[in-house]
Amino acid sequence: MSRDGVGTAGFTLIDDAPLRDRNTLRVDARAAWLAEVHDAAAIPDLLAHPALHGKPMLLLGEGSNVLFTGDYEGAIVSIATRGVEVLEDDGSSTRIRVAAGEHWDDFVRWTLGEGQPGLENLILIPGSVGAAPMQNIGAYGVEAGEFIESVEAFDMHEHRFVHFDNAHCEFGYRDSVFKRHPDRWLITAITFRLPHAWAPRIDYAGVQDELKRMGIERPAPIHVADAVVSLRTRKLPDPKQIGNAGSFFKNPLVPAAQAETLRAEHPQLPCWPVPNDLAKLSAAWLIEASGFKGAREGDAGISNRHALVLVNHGHASGAQLWALAQRVCADVRARFGVTLEPEPRVIGAGA
């Protein structure tokens, strides 16, 4: 193992690095090199390091949206910069610059503690602030991209620092320009603009029901946060207790006519209209109807709480988890003619 001093170099470099504690599916993979960046200004020096010369590079946050199906033969670059800075409060909104290595949930709680609402529906999403723009994280009817003013990044191809305003991030549903070009831009910091004007975003039926259960009629931001925490804690397995990457399968989009035919045969199948004559189907329903909810093959399984969640009961390898996920997809395709896609990034051999 070799290390460069953090104080002098601004990064740490480790060879043959274990990844089990760096992915929430708790897969026991290794990386040929792992670089942890503590000072964004040191990125050019890191990339010039002889150990990394000619190596493929993978960017990693807290590993809550990845599946390693084997060891990674290149260099993993993880940003561990810290810092939250209020840039400006113009009376109608607050601009806050956050380093990419901050933990997302800590940041959300910090904003609420400061009396600044907006992000409460996104509480308890695992992962780093730097990864939030990647798939434009979203939950309970709110997306992070709505509050992102700009993103600072290092262009790994052109070796220079770059700046994206909101429009250039091309945010969509679980999508962005960053997601479409993985490993191209190492996100180093994000500036959020949080308006002072606030109205609760509680259209999502589950949140309303939860607030009712809590006996809250006119919710403040903290009540919405509490309702979301309570819903998430009940529905989603905690990665600290059982390895998982949240929802492993995306809700599939199919032509509206195909959705109609399916609904004629299976009236309980949840289905939502989408523009361009498409329909979104519930992947959870399709998986449960295929008999996979709670299924287990060795230590690889599908959660018995939520059919979208692939779980590691202990020592499943990434290849075993991926094999089970592929079996789920093949079965759903054979039964319903619908192709499921993974939401997390699948990395390594066979992916």
Ligand SMILES: Cc1cc2nc3c(=O)[nH]c(=O)nc-3n(C[C@H](O)[C@H](O)[C@H](O)COP(=O)(O)OP(=O)(O)OC[C@H]3O[C@@H](n4cnc5c(N)ncnc54)[C@H](O)[C@@H]3O)c2cc1C
């Ligand atoms: C229990 C659970 C619940 C979840 N719930 C939700 C949810 O409600 N909504 C939701 O949207 N997601 C959810 N997720 C997924 C996950 O939390 C998010 O995608 C999160 O943003 C991933 O952050 P991370 O730091 O772990 O990224 P990683 O998993 O490390 O990386 C994810 C992707 O981002 C890239 N990346 C990471 N950091 C950077 C960076 N600094 N610069 C450039 N690229 C980078 C990686 O290359 C990879 O492609 C959930 C996951 C779990 C385990």
